[in-house]
Amino acid sequence: MRTVATLLRKELLLERKVPQLVPAMSLFSVTTFVVFHFALQQRSVDGDLAAGILVVTLLFATILGINRLYVADREEGGFDAFLLAPVDRTAFGVAKAVTLFAFLVLLEVVMLPAFAILLLGPGMGFEVVGKLVVVLLLVNVGLAVVGTLVGALAIQTRARDLIGPLIALPLLVPVVITAARALSPVLGADGAGALEGRWLGVLGLYDLVFGLLAYALFDFLLED
Amino acid sequence: MTTPPATEPAPPGGPVAAVELAGLTRRYGARAALEDVSFSLAPGRTLVVFGPNGAGKSTLLRVLATLLRPHAGTARVLGHELPGAGWAVRGRVGLLAHEPLLYRDLSPRENLRFQARLHGVAAERVEELLDAVGIGLRADDPLHTFSRGMVQRTAVARVVLHDPELLLLDEPRANLDPAAAALLEPLIGRASGRSRVITSHDPAGGLEEADVALGLVGGRAALFAPAAEVDAAAIGALYR
Numbered sequence: 507m508r509t510v511a512t513l514l515r516k517e518l519l520l521e522r523k524v525p526q527l528v529p530a531m532s533l534f535s536v537t538t539f540v541v542f543h544f545a546l547q548q549r550s551v552d553g554d555l556a557a558g559i560l561v562v563t564l565l566f567a568t569i570l571g572i573n574r575l576y577v578a579d580r581e582e583g584g585f586d587a588f589l590l591a592p593v594d595r596t597a598f599g600v601a602k603a604v605t606l607f608a609f610l611v612l613l614e615v616v617m618l619p620a621f622a623i624l625l626l627g628p629g630m631g632f633e634v635v636g637k638l639v640v641v642l643l644l645v646n647v648g649l650a651v652v653g654t655l656v657g658a659l660a661i662q663t664r665a666r667d668l669i670g671p672l673i674a675l676p677l678l679v680p681v682v683i684t685a686a687r688a689l690s691p692v693l694g695a696d697g698a699g700a701l702e703g704r705w706l707g708v709l710g711l712y713d714l715v716f717g718l719l720a721y722a723l724f725d726f727l728l729e730d
Numbered sequence: 731m732t733t734p735p736a737t738e739p740a741p742p743g744g745p746v747a748a749v750e751l752a753g754l755t756r757r758y759g760a761r762a763a764l765e766d767v768s769f770s771l772a773p774g775r776t777l778v779v780f781g782p783n784g785a786g787k788s789t790l791l792r793v794l795a796t797l798l799r800p801h802a803g804t805a806r807v808l809g810h811e812l813p814g815a816g817w818a819v820r821g822r823v824g825l826l827a828h829e830p831l832l833y834r835d836l837s838p839r840e841n842l843r844f845q846a847r848l849h850g851v852a853a854e855r856v857e858e859l860l861d862a863v864g865i866g867l868r869a870d871d872p873l874h875t876f877s878r879g880m881v882q883r884t885a886v887a888r889v890v891l892h893d894p895e896l897l898l899l900d901e902p903r904a905n906l907d908p909a910a911a912a913l914l915e916p917l918i919g920r921a922s923g924r925s926r927v928i929t930s931h932d933p934a935g936g937l938e939e940a941d942v943a944l945g946l947v948g949g950r951a952a953l954f955a956p957a958a959e960v961d962a963a964a965i966g967a968l969y970r
Contacts, residue, residue: 584831591845
């Protein structure tokens with residue numbers, strides 16, 4: 507845990523000193539909502555459409571983040587410096603996943619108000635926000651875990667900007683579908699509908715399976 | 731030119747060799763970067779590796795640092811066989827590579843404190859080294875504002891931060907002015923008392939520093955001999 511905390515501190519320090527990921531992801535998501543706002547030519551959206559726009563925008567913003575997650579480590583030798591230290595290598599993956607999760611939370615702090623203003627007519631009540639937070643926290647875990655795994659794989663290749671999305675998108679399709687299903691009633695026209703437990707269960711199961719997979723595989727991704 | 735393979739004789743029952751290679755081979759795809767390299771280095775001694783660009787010098791250092799796996803042969807570092815016992819070697823070697831292995835947007839102090847936490851080293855050691863490498867006054871400036879020489883000084887501080895037993899130094903004096911080189915001498919020079927494997931393109935300077943010289947050509951050991959028995963002309967021949 508001490509190593510994870512050390513790495514996490516470094517990640518947050520880098521992002522604080524030279525903000526890159528969070529501003530880029532935030533700008534992308536807000537711009538996407540603006541595009542949808544004008545392209546759909548509707549005063550507001552709800553239900554499946556609203557859930558789809560929110561989740562897909564979050565997905566593509568995450569892809570931006572995944573592509574940049576390891577760049578400083580690869581280009582500036584942080585990988586090698588870490589590998590030379592007598593510490594558990596899995597800590598690197600855990601720290602990256604926690605970092606990406608934290609960045610996604612920050613992104614959502616920006617993107618949810620923008621989503622409400624630009625695409626949800628009457629705005630979001632506390633009940634809607636509460637349910638959104640529950641679903642998005644589960645979604646974030648899945649995105650962070652898969653993103654960490656895929657980013658580590660892609661960064662080893664010369665075509666990392668292509669490889670990352672090509673691997674991540676199919677792996678994240680279950681999260682997109684499940685999150686959209688879960689959020690559709692929450693974003694319904696007639697106020698916050700009920701959250702269905704089965705979708706939360708599927709998201710939780712996805713997070714668990716890919717979390718264990720990432721934990722088991724990450725060490726090998728750092729190996730020569 | 732002395733014919734390899736050869737080993738530097740170690741006293742029987744004496745301390746474990748700092749480095750011991752037997753038939754080490756490392757490939758990148760089909761190309762062998764190192765092929766059948768064998769030598770041993772007694773503790774506290776300095777091996778200087780010469781050879782033209784692409785001869786395998788940096789690859790050798792990366793294998794010894796546990797960053798690359800040997801593909802054939804055996805490699806023992808500080809008595810531990812690689813890659814299996816790599817965990818026992820990490821933290822006991824210091825690698826100065828072509829890249830400084832430091833984050834450009836962080837300051838030297840932030841970089842070294844990060845490394846110190848990874849290696850379980852006290853923060854006081856960071857302050858001590860910032861002064862020792864002569865960057866104390868700019869220790870909080872981002873590394874990307876530094877000259878190459880200043881970055882190299884910071885990299886040297888990183889390399890010796892955890893007091894490694896074996897130094898792996900890839901052209902350690904690159905980008906350093908004579909005063910900076912003298913400043914770093916107690917840390918990475920002979921005076922440090924550590925075992926050292928150094929790559930160099932400077933025959934005279936390298937031989938002066940070496941106890942043993944290794945010449946690599948095309949990934950193969952073309953020369954291995956005590957430095958006292960090698961002259962600059964023999965080193966120059968490696969580059970033809």
